[in-house]
Amino acid sequence: MVKRNKNLARLVAGYLFPEINRRKKEFLKKNPDAKIISLGIGNTTEPISSYILNGLHGKVARLGTIEGYSGYGDEQGITELREKIAEKLYKGLVKGDEVFVSDGAKCDIGRLQTMFGNEVTIAVQDPSYPVYVDGSVISGVTGDFDEARGQFADIAYMRCCPENNFFPDLKALPRTDLIYFCSPNNPTGAVATREQLKELVEFARKNHSIIIFDSAYSEYIADPSLPKSIYEIEGAREVAIEVSSFSKPVGFTGVRLGWTVVPDQLKFDDGTPVRNDWNRVMTTIFNGASNISQYGGMAALEEEGLAEMRDKISFYMENARIIKEALKNKGVKIYGGDNAPYVWAQFPGRKSWDVFTEILEKCQIVTTPGSGFGPAGEGFVRFSAFGHREDFVEAVRRLEAW
Amino acid sequence: MVKRNKNLARLVAGYLFPEINRRKKEFLKKNPDAKIISLGIGNTTEPISSYILNGLHGKVARLGTIEGYSGYGDEQGITELREKIAEKLYKGLVKGDEVFVSDGAKCDIGRLQTMFGNEVTIAVQDPSYPVYVDGSVISGVTGDFDEARGQFADIAYMRCCPENNFFPDLKALPRTDLIYFCSPNNPTGAVATREQLKELVEFARKNHSIIIFDSAYSEYIADPSLPKSIYEIEGAREVAIEVSSFSKPVGFTGVRLGWTVVPDQLKFDDGTPVRNDWNRVMTTIFNGASNISQYGGMAALEEEGLAEMRDKISFYMENARIIKEALKNKGVKIYGGDNAPYVWAQFPGRKSWDVFTEILEKCQIVTTPGSGFGPAGEGFVRFSAFGHREDFVEAVRRLEAW
Structure with a gap:
């Protein structure tokens, strides 16, 4: 029979983002009424501009x-x-x-x-x-x-x-x-x-x-x-x-x-x-x-296209500002989010997947566990700035209540 | 320094179709007024249908x-x-x-x-x-x-x-x-x-x-x-x-x-x-x-889309019929072209690239040399059925004059 490529056999876990998606779907199965806000995968959400x-x-x-x-x-x-x-x-x-x-x-x-x-x-x-x-x-x-x-x-x-x-x-x-x-x-x-x-x-x-x-x-x-x-x-x-x-x-x-x-x-x-x-x-x-x-x-x-590009980026960077502010107010130590659409939040002494699960269960917010990006990401979760404005406003409300 | 991947070094010739394109451009440089008909690469030419x-x-x-x-x-x-x-x-x-x-x-x-x-x-x-x-x-x-x-x-x-x-x-x-x-x-x-x-x-x-x-x-x-x-x-x-x-x-x-x-x-x-x-x-x-x-x-x-698909295929297969007919009339031994958009024309005793060059120079028609597909393709050239109808009509005229 055809031998399996030994390199593929080395990949023990699934690719990170499908795994997050699987956990999100699993959560939704148990909580079908949950209004999940996804700040996980860096997936753009705003319509493509007219030009x-x-x-x-x-x-x-x-x-x-x-x-x-x-x-x-x-x-x-x-x-x-x-x-x-x-x-x-x-x-x-x-x-x-x-x-x-x-x-x-x-x-x-x-x-x-x-x-x-x-x-x-x-x-x-x-x-x-x-x-x-x-x-x-x-x-x-x-x-x-x-x-x-x-x-x-x-x-x-x-x-x-x-x-x-x-x-x-x-x-x-x-x-x-x-x-x-x-x-x-x-x-x-x-x-x-x-x-x-x-x-x-x-x-x-x-x-x-x-x-x-x-x-x-x-x-x-x-x-x-x-x-x-x-x-x-x-x-x-x-x-x-x-x-x-x-x-x-x-x-x-x-x-x-x-x-x-x-x-x-x-x-x-x-x-x-x-x-x-x-x-x-x-x-x-x-x-x-x-x-x-x-x-x-x-x-x-x-x-015209470049102007639209700048607008789109400003929009997402305002999201980054909003989520940074909320996390800061919670006393979470944060990095990034100034010149990049990602906020890297540190939870010292905790496991990333545990924080991921807690934020999913308590706030119905999907983040990305830092450890999914490598061992030095352990203790962090990533908040993406990609999302609708109202979702960020709602995410902030939920984070405040957390 | 970084070692070159030895597998890539094994690829002696360029990929076939860019090579054909290069020879076509070279011909056009020498013959800037030539009206080339491309029956080489199997590239669709007809507009996408409305549905x-x-x-x-x-x-x-x-x-x-x-x-x-x-x-x-x-x-x-x-x-x-x-x-x-x-x-x-x-x-x-x-x-x-x-x-x-x-x-x-x-x-x-x-x-x-x-x-x-x-x-x-x-x-x-x-x-x-x-x-x-x-x-x-x-x-x-x-x-x-x-x-x-x-x-x-x-x-x-x-x-x-x-x-x-x-x-x-x-x-x-x-x-x-x-x-x-x-x-x-x-x-x-x-x-x-x-x-x-x-x-x-x-x-x-x-x-x-x-x-x-x-x-x-x-x-x-x-x-x-x-x-x-x-x-x-x-x-x-x-x-x-x-x-x-x-x-x-x-x-x-x-x-x-x-x-x-x-x-x-x-x-x-x-x-x-x-x-x-x-x-x-x-x-x-x-x-x-x-x-x-x-x-x-x-x-x-x-x-509606499937119906358009059938029309498009009929159109190209009529091209195949036209070119087959012309080649047959020239006494060229041909294969394919009945249930596939390619006509495989045999020129016994000749080199594919020589036939390619002759057809390019005499008829200003680009074909694909059979040897580019492997040694058993030597002595053949491939005519593609993809093209505008008027180009096939003109190609037939040129082939008849050849």
Whole structure:
């Protein structure tokens, strides 16, 4: 018979978010009248704004005409969109043909793992977005899960906690081929400063490592002194890939559109540009993002679209402010939520899943247990700023009564 | 420095279709006035029909409203769509929760290769759609490319040619874990009969192999005696995965929507249902197909949508008839084109790329060189039936003058 892939057998628990959903459904079965407020998964809730919506409608309409119909496009994305991303979001720090459009950051991370293969070593922030670890386990670069430590063997975990201002101690870190780094961070809401990113880039240059920089939340950065892209740091083009997304800034979580930047200067040990292999992967096992989504993305990068994007972000950041305030008033120690749509709430001495369960049962609010993001997330839960305003107002009322 | 993935280094040539595109662009540079007709890549050309288009428009419109907006959905697809696929396209032979909706068959094949890992053995039809081989090379299950044979080591190539009616001699085939099988076949246009598929299923059952059955062109089958799905064969649910797509039947090549069926009964050697690992892969490194595309898919499976689908297929099959007729009149030996949108034209004693070049230069028609699909495709070129009617009429005129 066909042998099961031993890497998949290593993944003991289910992927975090379906597990939360399962527990939520279980709770609803027992409490069918509960009015649950979901501040768990970072799922956008507000309608797509009109100018961007017109971009989507426009392409659908054109698909119904002989002149406007298009089938397979370039797997790397529509040239105009690639150039718009380079110009509007990177201010020319990258070139259009270094931008590869995709169906989202999570999927790109999976494909990057396919590209790098199973002989690379990796470092991840702890806590971090689950796909860096889970996808790496599937691609075969890790050892077994150590139940006691809550960690996989052969991963260098970079602990990010209040004690180190959520920036890892790089001097204590072994050299690895890949370094996954997310800023603004999911789940902690921490944003790396320019100095910190300089340190990271220097570390990668010294070690000939490649940083996989996840900037999916960069548009949530309000403080102009904080870098939105790794390429704002000198020397990053030789050591960093950047993965990003339209999901959070314009509500395309369900529409599906993201991108990955692979600069020309990034090379493997044999001198092969990483870009070549990425292009080969994207043209072989991917077939382009939906052309409808891509037209929505183009609309989002025009002046009107960018204005709508800023409005949407302001809306969600007001939610973050509201929930932060409420938690502060309860005496909960909180982090993040200033330049990121996540509030990272600390419950010292308690288990994340216990806090998750208590908040679900007492307040009918779904959060995300911090330990689901890695062992250093134990004792925290994450509140997402994505939700309708009235739900935040109601959540605050319930938290006050808690 | 980071070592290049040795599997990617094994892929000597570029992916076939970008290479054809490159040669076409090169030709256009030298002949800027040439009016090229592309019968190469199987890319749909006709506008999306009105009922299905309304399905797409409808979801875009709802994304602009509070009630209709949706963000992340289930990674496996909208339940209603999964059930509609099971009911309308499989007549209940599979269940909705065995259907996993995706952004397309090519991408699903890449993810299946990720799921099975690098320790499986594989068999592919020769010739075949390139992603089975190229994706397998990337996932690390093959050896090096043998230039002389035009084959990768560690792949069992199942020769499909006029001499065996395009069905492989299974008795001569070694046992492999996976058997990629595409019917209606891309590129040969051959459709396996019920008897042949019974033989294939029996072979897989005897060997405890898993068939990855690609039925992306099944809706093009006109002859009611030919099976559209592997699950029409008794015993297939224990040995087969089926990958399929909305691309060709409704012109969603650019919209991106496909699915994969993994039946409950399919198990790994340790008893784990394959479905479990597929679910884990789909929820970990994928994030759902675009919700807009999914609503288009739902419209396509309502009565009005199905009627439009049949019209679209009739249109392209008339193109196939036209090109077949013209090639026959030229005395070219042809196969396929009756229950599949591909005509497989044989040019004995000639090299496929030479014929490709000659047809490009003499007729300004882009075809696909058969050898690009594997060594057994040498001496053939593939004509696609996808194109505007006037282009086929013009192509026939040029072929007659050739």
